[in-house]
Every structure is written in C-alpha cells, then in structure tokens.
Amino acid sequence: MRGMRSANTEVLRSADDVPDGLFEAADSVFSTKAWWRAVLSYATPPGAEASFVLCRMDGVAAGLFPMLGANSFTTPYTCRYTPMIAPDADAEAACEAFAHHCRRNPVTRIDALPAEWPHLPALIAGATAAGLTVRQFRHFGNWHEDVSGLDWAGYLARRPGALRETIRRRLRRAERLPDARFTLIDAQENLARGIAAFEDVYATSWKDPEPFPRFNAALMRTASDLGILRLGLWSLGRKPVAAQFWIVEHGQATVLKLAHDEAFKAHSPGTVLTALMLRHLLDQERVNAIDFGRGDDPYKRDWAAQRRQRIGLLLIDPWRPAGLLAMARHDLGRLRHRVRST
Secondary structure, three states: OOOOOOEEEEEEOOHHHOOHHHHOOOOOHHHOHHHHHHHHHHOOOOOOOEEEEEEEEOOEEEEEEEEEOOEEOOOOOOOOOOOEEOOOOOHHHHHHHHHHHHOOOOEEEEEEEEOOOOOHHHHHHHHHHOOOEEEEEEEEEEEEEEOOOOOHHHHHHHOOHHHHHHHHHHHHHHHHOOOEEEEEEOOOOOHHHHHHHHHHHHHOOOOOOOOOOOHHHHHHHHHHHHOOEEEEEEEEOOEEEEEEEEEEEOOEEEEEEEEEOHHHHHHOHHHHHHHHHHHHHHHOOOOOEEEOOOOOOOOHHHHOOEEEEEEEEEEEOOOOHHHHHHHHHHHHHHHHHHHHHO
C-alpha cells in the first residue's frame, strides 16, 4: 500500500473535535465548521450515524471526510461537497487511507462533488489503490455566471431578450406600486423578523414542505454570524410576498432558497425580487460571480449562462456480493441510457 505505513484514520462524532487546521482549507461555507454544526443540529435524519473520518499521515491531520453512514454527509441543501485536504498533504495518500476505511462497507457513495474539484483524480486514484472499484455518475447541475466587471445594466444586456423585457416591464410596474418595498437583511439587526417573513412566504408558496423545517432559519443565523447573509424580501404593504436567501463569500453570490406567495403571482414577485437582489449585488457589492445553487430548474438558464456538473462516485468493494450487485446495477443503468440515447 503506497505510503500507508504511516497512515491511519479515526472517526470523530463532532465537528468540534476536528483539528482547526483542516477547516482553514475550506473553500466555501459548505465546508466550514459552522456549516457542520448547523447540519448536525438541524438537518440530520433521526437515527442516522454522522461521522467525520479524519486521515492522518505521520500523525499529522491530512484529510477530512464528513460521512453519514456509508454515504457522504450531504443534505438537500448541499450545493457542493468537497472533503478537506490539508494544503501540504499528499492528497492521494490521504484519499487512499480514507478508501481503506470505506472497505468496511460494500459500497460507499460520495455525491455533490464538483466535477472540477482539484482533488477528484486523487480520490479516484486512492480508492483504486485501496482495491476498490470506482463508478462515476451525474448528480445535478449548477447554473452560474462570471460577472466580473459587470454592473446591473451590463448583466441585463447579456440576458435573453424575452427575460430582459420581462424584467424591465415588471420592475417598472413594481416601482409604480405605492406600497411596494424591497428590504435587504445582512446582519443581526432585524434578522428574527426577516426569518419569520421568509418562513411565512415559504409556507404560502408552491414549494413542498421542508424535509428539515428548522434548518433554513439555523443556516440564516449561521450565515449572519459569518457576515455572508443576504436575505431579500419584497413586500406589498405589510405583507412580504417574496423572499430569497443568498450568501456572498469570496466575491460570489449564491442563492440557496427562494419563494413567493402564490396569491400575488400576478405581480411576478419572484422575478421582481430576483432582479432587485441582483441589481444590489452587482451595483452595490460588485460581486464577480453569481450562482443559482442546486439543480437544473429551467428558469435558471436565463439568469445564468454557464452550467457545471456535480457528480457522484460509488466506491465499490468488488469482492463482496452487495458490491458486485451495485456495480452490475450501475453498469446496466448506463447501458440502458446509452441505448435510449441512440
């Protein structure tokens, strides 16, 4: 085993037990200690076994893989999952140590991985070196756009003609409404009121009930503590009719949740609030990228021009019956997809 004599893994149950140096390598809120605290408290299924698999090389923390049983610790709210690799670590050796840990399961599923994650080749190579068979699958799309140097007018000029005209028409109509009001909450002040308004709008929207009803509020509080919260509300009179939860970090604005009250659909509150939020983010905060989060909802391709793939990996022990069965199902599914595509 390459480099494995000095490698070992240990299973931690709390993010607070993880050496701080690993969290310094976090490249997004989805890899921070604050994120894992919120997820553990408010978005973990009852009875699920959450763990943080810590890989050490020569006694030094080299990699961290948050897990939920035999799966990556991802949730319906996770936009990207990236195991943390220490900056000076041998990434492939750390991934191989993790893969040896995974051999206790017939199949380990890792999903929500960015296809462009720089350590993806190391994870695949490490798993292969540990005797596992790797299968890759497409998980979900992520729509985004580089808006470096653009203001609202420049961004709007890039949009498809139909959307551009809809935005202009709806904003003009909204500006004529005497009781319409746009509110942006980005700090602790008014946060409780903002969360209550968000949840009121969500309850009257087309959205399905949340699988973890307390998580959005917890994440908004976490984002506020980190200074990255942007909670937008559009109200008519005293009634909030649209709400959007964005975060801004490293110059990138990402929308995590949006909803509008169906009773006010005639005013296109979702379109109005998206436009108002983006106008603020571009003209006032000068963000250099926008990100529409998780999934391939059709509307996103009009607001953001580029798509990138989030992928998944199956790390399979081919010597166990359940592993062989999983591999056969995966390969048969891909074969069926190819036949249907021809």
